Amino acid sequence: MAGEPTVTVIIVGGGTAGWMTAAALVKLLPSRCNVHLVESEAIGIVGVGEATLPHIRGFNDRLGINEAEFMAATRATFKLGIEFQGWGRPGDSYIHPFGTFGSGKSAVDLHHYWSRLEEASGAAPAIGEYSMAVTMAYMNRFARPDPDPDKIESTFNYAYQFDAMLFAPFLRRTAEDLGARRTEGRIVDVELDGESGDVAAIVLETGERIEGDLFVDCSGFVSLLIGKAMGEPFEDWSQWLPCDRAVAMPCRTRTALTPYTSAVAMDAGWRWRIPLQHRTGNGYVYSSAFISDDDARVALVGAVEGESIAEPRILRFKAGRRKRSWVRNCVAVGLASGFLEPLESTSIYLIQAAISTLVELFPQQKQVSALDRDEFNRLIDLEYDRIRDFLILHYHATERSGLPFWDYVRTMQVPDTLHQKLELFRRRGRIAKYREGVFLDASWIAVYIGQRVVPQGHDMRADLPSTDVLARRMEALRLEIRAKAAALPDHRSYIERYCPMEEAA
Amino acid sequence: MTAPGSIRSVVVGGGGITAWSAAAALKRGIPTLDVTVVSSPVTDDAIADRLPSTLPSIAGFHQDLGLAEADTVIRAQSGLRVGTIFDGWSLGLPPYVHAYGNYGTAVEGVPFHQLWLRARAANGAAPFDRFSLAAELGRLGRIGSAAPTAPPIGYGLHLTLDRYLALMRDFALHLGVQEQACRGFETKVDSESGFVEMLTFDSGTTVAGDLFVDCTGPSASIRSALDDSFEDWSSWLPCDRLLIATGRSSDDAGLLDRVSATANGWRWQSCCWRGAVYSSAHAKEAVAEDGTEINIRQGCRHQPWLRNCVAIGDSAVTVEPLEWANLHLAHSQIDRLIAMMPGRDCAPVELAEYNRQCLDEARRVRDFLCMHYVTARRDEPFWKEASTIAPPQSLAHTLALFAERGRIPYYEEETFSRDSWVAVLLGQGFEPRQTEPLADMLSLEEIQGELDRHSDFIRGFVGAQPMYLDYMASLSGTLQ
Numbered sequence: 011m012a013g014e015p016t017v018t019v020i021i022v023g024g025g026t027a028g029w030m031t032a033a034a035l036v037k038l039l040p041s042r043c044n045v046h047l048v049e050s051e052a053i054g055i056v057g058v059g060e061a062t063l064p065h066i067r068g069f070n071d072r073l074g075i076n077e078a079e080f081m082a083a084t085r086a087t088f089k090l091g092i093e094f095q096g097w098g099r100p101g102d103s104y105i106h107p108f109g110t111f112g113s114g115k116s117a118v119d120l121h122h123y124w125s126r127l128e129e130a131s132g133a134a135p136a137i138g139e140y141s142m143a144v145t146m147a148y149m150n151r152f153a154r155p156d157p158d159p160d161k162i163e164s165t166f167n168y169a170y171q172f173d174a175m176l177f178a179p180f181l182r183r184t185a186e187d188l189g190a191r192r193t194e195g196r197i198v199d200v201e202l203d204g205e206s207g208d209v210a211a212i213v214l215e216t217g218e219r220i221e222g223d224l225f226v227d228c229s230g231f232v233s234l235l236i237g238k239a240m241g242e243p244f245e246d247w248s249q250w251l252p253c254d255r256a257v258a259m260p261c262r263t264r265t266a267l268t269p270y271t272s273a274v275a276m277d278a279g280w281r282w283r284i285p286l287q288h289r290t291g292n293g294y295v296y297s298s299a300f301i302s303d304d305d306a307r308v309a310l311v312g313a314v315e316g317e318s319i320a321e322p323r324i325l326r327f328k329a330g331r332r333k334r335s336w337v338r339n340c341v342a343v344g345l346a347s348g349f350l351e352p353l354e355s356t357s358i359y360l361i362q363a364a365i366s367t368l369v370e371l372f373p374q375q376k377q378v379s380a381l382d383r384d385e386f387n388r389l390i391d392l393e394y395d396r397i398r399d400f401l402i403l404h405y406h407a408t409e410r411s412g413l414p415f416w417d418y419v420r421t422m423q424v425p426d427t428l429h430q431k432l433e434l435f436r437r438r439g440r441i442a443k444y445r446e447g448v449f450l451d452a453s454w455i456a457v458y459i460g461q462r463v464v465p466q467g468h469d470m471r472a473d474l475p476s477t478d479v480l481a482r483r484m485e486a487l488r489l490e491i492r493a494k495a496a497a498l499p500d501h502r503s504y505i506e507r508y509c510p511m512e513e514a515a
Numbered sequence: 516m517t518a519p520g521s522i523r524s525v526v527v528g529g530g531g532i533t534a535w536s537a538a539a540a541l542k543r544g545i546p547t548l549d550v551t552v553v554s555s556p557v558t559d560d561a562i563a564d565r566l567p568s569t570l571p572s573i574a575g576f577h578q579d580l581g582l583a584e585a586d587t588v589i590r591a592q593s594g595l596r597v598g599t600i601f602d603g604w605s606l607g608l609p610p611y612v613h614a615y616g617n618y619g620t621a622v623e624g625v626p627f628h629q630l631w632l633r634a635r636a637a638n639g640a641a642p643f644d645r646f647s648l649a650a651e652l653g654r655l656g657r658i659g660s661a662a663p664t665a666p667p668i669g670y671g672l673h674l675t676l677d678r679y680l681a682l683m684r685d686f687a688l689h690l691g692v693q694e695q696a697c698r699g700f701e702t703k704v705d706s707e708s709g710f711v712e713m714l715t716f717d718s719g720t721t722v723a724g725d726l727f728v729d730c731t732g733p734s735a736s737i738r739s740a741l742d743d744s745f746e747d748w749s750s751w752l753p754c755d756r757l758l759i760a761t762g763r764s765s766d767d768a769g770l771l772d773r774v775s776a777t778a779n780g781w782r783w784q785s786c787c788w789r790g791a792v793y794s795s796a797h798a799k800e801a802v803a804e805d806g807t808e809i810n811i812r813q814g815c816r817h818q819p820w821l822r823n824c825v826a827i828g829d830s831a832v833t834v835e836p837l838e839w840a841n842l843h844l845a846h847s848q849i850d851r852l853i854a855m856m857p858g859r860d861c862a863p864v865e866l867a868e869y870n871r872q873c874l875d876e877a878r879r880v881r882d883f884l885c886m887h888y889v890t891a892r893r894d895e896p897f898w899k900e901a902s903t904i905a906p907p908q909s910l911a912h913t914l915a916l917f918a919e920r921g922r923i924p925y926y927e928e929e930t931f932s933r934d935s936w937v938a939v940l941l942g943q944g945f946e947p948r949q950t951e952p953l954a955d956m957l958s959l960e961e962i963q964g965e966l967d968r969h970s971d972f973i974r975g976f977v978g979a980q981p982m983y984l985d986y987m988a989s990l991s992g993t994l995q
Contacts, residue, residue: 042952433864
């Protein structure tokens with residue numbers, strides 16, 4: 011719009027966070043900003059978050075990204091949820107689905123009726139059998155949700171499992187086509203304005219000096235701007251989330267192509283398994299206080315199912331976040347702002363949340379308003395805090411014992427906010443109600459019940475109908491879901507038809 | 516560990532529509548409960564029971580109960596309402612309508628008001644409320660059975676008190692609720708547990724129960740026996756007096772109420788009621804008619820639910836009837852009570868979650884009401900003082916963000932939609948400094964096209980609807 015100022019945005023770092031930010035800004039605010047991204051090919055990208063949450067679909071849609079093209083380019087598969095193996099007790103398994111239990115539309119959540127069946131018989135089928143998403147996942151089926159909200163085939167959502175190394179280049183094409191500038195180079199200095207403390211410019215190895223109005227720190231763990239240059243303190247959450255390393259190693263896929271990610275409990279952490287079209291991603295997230303790097307590497311190599319296709323690689327991190335993600339004229343997006351382990355595939359979600367909030371609160375002038383900045387920080391903190399509690403729940407709600415790591419997390423003191431949520435569920439299966447936040451009721455229910463947090467009572471509205479009638483209805487629902495899921499296409503054949511990858515790995 | 520025992524018997528205190536609605540909903544939602552209403556006369560200051568204009572949410576409450584519109588609208592002789600005209604709240608500005616439902620439609624994720632602000636700055640535009648379908652229906656007095664393609668129109672009700680009360684009482688009794696009538700009762704608290712034990716009346720009659728639901732109005736005859744810890748909102752909501760005029764309004768029935776600012780408060784005129792709300796510390800409001808004058812103390816209980824006694828409606832939260840949220844709050848609390856029914860021990864962890872939601876909701880209604888005062892612009896001392904009120908933190912946050920870029924932050928348990936907030940703010944002339952950069956996504960021509968398209972749609976739709984009074988007459992006709 012004529013007369014409105016154009017803000018020069020400098021994005022530092024070109025991984026997933028950097029290119030997602032660049033693409034969103036040039037697409038959504040073309041007249042308000044010039045986007046200039048600086049990255050160095052010499053610095054690798056961490057490429058976290060190969061597995062995503064359904065929210066990414068909205069992000070891609072807004073960017074006008076064609077799903078099949080995107081999936082082919084990133085060798086993506088569909089994802090209906092996350093399977094947790096061995097978390098409650100060794101041998102346990104459940105899926106946290108992207109979908110509801112039952113229709114999700116009745117006044118009383120289905121798990122209250124399920125609790126009644128369990129109380130009556132002690133041998134109710136697993137609650138996942140009443141979830142369309144879980145049932146499809148275990149059968150390796152996939153189809154898009156039915157648009158008719160009255161059908162049980164509409165009660166799930168989906169996300170993707172993709173190769174993060176390929177996602178950034180894919181977005182780079184989108185962003186550059188729309189006018190984003192890119193400069194290759196290693197940053198050697200960050201100049202702060204002596205008076206205001208704002209970032210004034212970054213200086214490259216070549217001596218080139220790049221000025222801007224707004225700086226977006228997508229530099230990853232190194233947190234070049236907000237951490238190193240501006241010294242924003244880091245809030246350490248490792249007392250609750252003690253895992254601080256991961257060893258990653260891809261392998262060939264041996265089994266069927268599962269439409270879900272797996273998280274398998276290990277002696278000192280857990281192991282991810284993410285099936286892509288051309289390979290399976292694996293990694294062991296562990297706490298260095300409880301296991302050595304060498305032992306972790308051996309454990310991972312021993313556990314993966316197929317032939318490895320790269321050497322194991324070790325990553326180091328710390329759970330927590332910057333006290334503020336937006337300081338002065340510098341916004342941190344992605345790992346530069348904080349880290350939560352990929353247990354619930356939240357890394358890309360957090361990037362996305364930061365970007366949409368930034369777009370909504372984008373400066374109206376070259377000068378950033380403190381009000382907008384505070385609002386951004388309030389909203390992002392809320393996202394981090396809610397996810398933090400949800401992740402801690404997975405470790406804490408366990409009966410595993412005899413291993414020092416699990417003994418620690420089982421007995422540790424959890425944040426009060428989580429303690430109250432747990433107590434509330436234990437009493438009568440109730441979920442603390444918040445409309446804002448990424449994980450809604452069905453997610454909490456899946457993890458509580460999947461990890462043996464058994465409610466002592468249920469919602470009184472579920473006292474009717476009689477046990478016999480209830481058992482019959484629940485069985486009819488279970489069989490309907492099974493039949494509907496069995497009629498859907500196989501996951502791999504759906505992909506081969508819809509979005510086969512462009513070339514062989 | 517075995518489950519704590521379930522609540523089996525509930526005693527509801529109070530004799531107004533709040534009490535009978537609570538009893539009916541409890542029995543309907545949890546049929547295994549024994550529900551007894553200890554009915555006592557409604558006190559003057561029970562606003563939800565005495566000023567029965569409602570928000571559209573009442574339709575959902577009726578639906579959950581299984582009550583059809585044939586009962587709640589036609590047989591109970593209720594009127595319909597789609598919003599309120601605010602008159603004289605900001606000098607120099609025309610009256611504006613706060614109607615229920617959308618104002619325009621968002622385009623590519625950009626809220627409509629952002630587009631409207633840009634269009635108006637560039638070319639001028641019709642007032643914001645002309646883009647509300649409900650406001651236009653109200654202004655022209657048209658409403659009807661929506662065509663299948665029409666957007667859903669939510670309407671609130673003007674209840675005819677005695678008829679509606681009779682309907683709700685009959686329905687509750689039909690569902691199996693018991694009644695014990697009395698002129699008043701005493702609350703007996705167990706000295707050891709601190710739980711309410713029973714209500715006693717008429718020299719010796721007693722009603723005991725597991726849970727006591729206090730619907731007796733601000734005096735909270737049951738709940739106040741446990742504690743009286745109260746969050747006072749008088750520094751934010753400056754009115755402390757309510758006058759309800761005697762007799763029905765002579766005006767033609769309309770779909771919009773009129774709320775006019777006065778020297779020291781405001782007065783309303785709806786199809787069946789009129790009255791005034793004002794600050795007694797300022798010059799006394801001159802109202803021509805006689806009526807009941809009552810003191811109101813605005814605020815809420817810190818713990819609406821304590822031990823085995825939960826306060827519902829005015830006994831939990833008292834606010835002036837500006838925006839008619841009183842009965843809505845009662846309904847919302849009743850729904851929450853049913854959904855969160857605890858064990859007989861009323862464990863603090865369960866009550867805490869109930870109270871959190873209840874307070875979040877009440878405080879946000881408080882903010883919405885307070886917003887009317889702090890953003891009004893009038894010359895009288897009362898209004899000058901009101902404009903200097905330091906709002907509660909959550910409202911200050913909302914106003915600051917709106918003033919900066921027209922953004923309404925989301926709060927948990929919000930009663931009024933974003934469009935409601937925007938309609939009142941813009942109607943009172945409280946305008947953002949700038950629009951969101953995201954609104955630049957569309958060119959001015961595209962925005963103008965959106966505005967025109969929407970106006971055309973409203974004009975076409977409204978014109979095709981029957982007149983409100985004809986419509987009501989035809990409904991009654993079909994019933995006979």
